[in-house]
Amino acid sequence: MNNDKVKPTASELEILNILWSKGPSTVREIHEVLELNKDAGYTTTLKLMQIMNEKNLLKRDETTKSHVYSANVSKERMQGQMVKGMIDTMFNGSASQLVMQALGNHKANAKELDEIRKYLDAMDKKK
Amino acid sequence: MNNDKVKPTASELEILNILWSKGPSTVREIHEVLELNKDAGYTTTLKLMQIMNEKNLLKRDETTKSHVYSANVSKERMQGQMVKGMIDTMFNGSASQLVMQALGNHKANAKELDEIRKYLDAMDKKK
């Protein structure tokens, strides 16, 4: 049951995002959300989700006529994987470089900055 | 001269990384670095760089027999673009969420954390 290091394509990520926010859904439900932003046929969405299922990116419940799919990877795990990839390929392995790039270009508001500070303090305390 | 929003593939990114660190180089020079980690023929590297040139990801100087290529987009700009993409697709548009994910999983050392704190303070002062 190989499940590691599976790197979703951009289209697959769109589907995962919908599943993460809506929870378990049928192809039809996912397709309706996708249709809002792009146009593609229903069977395209179906096929994509079937492939994602084979790759173990999704799992599905076949007990009902319309199969119900859900993400088989947590959003957090995927975020971690992608952030790591980014740090490795674009920031010479330095997390703090990425952090500063992120803060520099996308102004977080005062509340967010405060959250980050608290986070930093908590990390200090921990070790 | 369309140059915006060009999203490099993984292979293209490898080449850009080498150019960013080595500076202007010939295909041969880039190819030798690439060969250290993967194997691919010389003309593969050549073709890739030619395509990148067409896409304006690279520019080239043809005055010498061996053309000299250089990155036509700065590393910083590309970092910004990619971080933005990541924030939009995986972190609901919140930079600070990405920051915390990055800090949580990749322990920066004390010195780095300090840098970040200074960075935060500087941002506060600014506005």
Add this chain to the structure above:
DNA sequence: TTTGTCTTACGAAATAATTCGTAGGTTAAA
């Protein structure tokens, strides 16, 4: 001059990702 080495250009094969048409099954309403 001839040969060998290196270069670019370019067409096209190989591989990967996306898209879609069609066949066949289930179900519910007419």
Add this chain to the structure above:
DNA sequence: TTTAACCTACGAATTATTTCGTAAGACAAA
């Protein structure tokens, strides 16, 4: 029971990306 509206599976077309072979020119050493 017939029809209409769904659903899944699946092969195959389309498009994108990566890879490579081959041709043709430049150049230097023999």
